[in-house]
Amino acid sequence: MSDSRETGRHAFVVGYPVKHSRSPLIHGYWLRQFGIEGSYRTVEVTEADFPVFLERLRDGSSGYSGGNVTIPHKERAVRLADRPDALSEELGAANTLWVEDGLVHSTNTDGLGFLANLDERKPGWDCFDKAVVLGAGGASRAIIQALRNRGFDEIHVVNRTVERAEELADRFGKRVFAHPMGALAEVLTGAGLFVNTTSLGMHGTPIPDFPLERLKADATVTDIVYVPLVTPLLLQAERHGLATVDGLGMLLHQAVPGFEKWFGRLPQVTPELRALVIADM
Numbered sequence: 001m002s003d004s005r006e007t008g009r010h011a012f013v014v015g016y017p018v019k020h021s022r023s024p025l026i027h028g029y030w031l032r033q034f035g036i037e038g039s040y041r042t043v044e045v046t047e048a049d050f051p052v053f054l055e056r057l058r059d060g061s062s063g064y065s066g067g068n069v070t071i072p073h074k075e076r077a078v079r080l081a082d083r084p085d086a087l088s089e090e091l092g093a094a095n096t097l098w099v100e101d102g103l104v105h106s107t108n109t110d111g112l113g114f115l116a117n118l119d120e121r122k123p124g125w126d127c128f129d130k131a132v133v134l135g136a137g138g139a140s141r142a143i144i145q146a147l148r149n150r151g152f153d154e155i156h157v158v159n160r161t162v163e164r165a166e167e168l169a170d171r172f173g174k175r176v177f178a179h180p181m182g183a184l185a186e187v188l189t190g191a192g193l194f195v196n197t198t199s200l201g202m203h204g205t206p207i208p209d210f211p212l213e214r215l216k217a218d219a220t221v222t223d224i225v226y227v228p229l230v231t232p233l234l235l236q237a238e239r240h241g242l243a244t245v246d247g248l249g250m251l252l253h254q255a256v257p258g259f260e261k262w263f264g265r266l267p268q269v270t271p272e273l274r275a276l277v278i279a280d281m
């Protein structure tokens with residue numbers, strides 16, 4: 001990227017490792033669709049080199065308009081950004097950076113992607129007061145924030161290590177409650193949404209039977225795991241006659257705000273894009 005003869009706008013996904021990212025496929029599709037002269041590429045940067053990478057983004061010498069941030073740089077990206085927005089600051093993690101007037105801005109679009117996926121595939125999914133989130137890692141945090149901002153009155157976090165759920169309940173305040181796994185049946189009772197934010201069921205590995213009959217009959221079950229597209233949890237939910245939404249749309253929708261910032265066009269999550277990513281899985 002130091003080649004100043006290169007024209008157009010350029011964006012990155014920076015991480016270590018970063019080879020398996022599907023983001024280049026998504027942004028490459030939109031770049032072609034709009035006929036934009038530009039690129040989106042993976043950049044492997046170690047933790048030691050990350051501050052220099054950000055400095056070169058800030059001073060313009062890298063040639064990038066911005067990009068995505070993934071493991072292990074998400075937390076440090078917020079701390080090093082000049083203008084972290086309220087979402088990334090509250091989460092303590094950013095997945096999207098852009099430069100404006102020589103200042104690095106950060107946000108986190110995971111929660112927005114989560115909501116947009118459900119809004120697209122199951123309109124009305126949010127008409128309930130009570131949601132249950134399984135897991136207490138980084139993805140869970142963004143989803144809890146999104147559900148709280150959407151107006152859920154009770155967000156129950158169930159986690160194998162209950163202390164991590166308690167940390168999130170403390171962090172988010174009075175509408176978020178922590179529970180051990182053993183409380184799942186009780187917690188699911190009367191809930192209108194159940195979300196798996198853990199890696200349980202990834203690549204089709206078996207999962208325990210969840211007492212999904214406790215959910216409201218018109219509840220929605222969703223998974224952030226999207227390989228396979230129909231996960232063991234979603235299969236269980238289908239057997240209970242519940243509405244299901246797969247997690248692929250979250251990945252696609254979380255990419256929208258970044259593309260708009262870097263390339264100046266608002267992209268759409270189309271069936272063609274979905275099919276392209278599925279074909280690559």
Ligand code: ATR
Pocket residue numbers: 134135136137138139140159160161162164197198199200
């Ligand atoms: P991410 O940032 O992707 O959310 P993470 O921070 O490693 O990833 O969090 C993974 C989550 O999946 C945690 O809630 C983890 O539970 P613990 O906090 O008890 O480790 C959960 N998880 C992973 N494997 C699990 C399993 N086999 N059973 C139950 N929970 C699991």
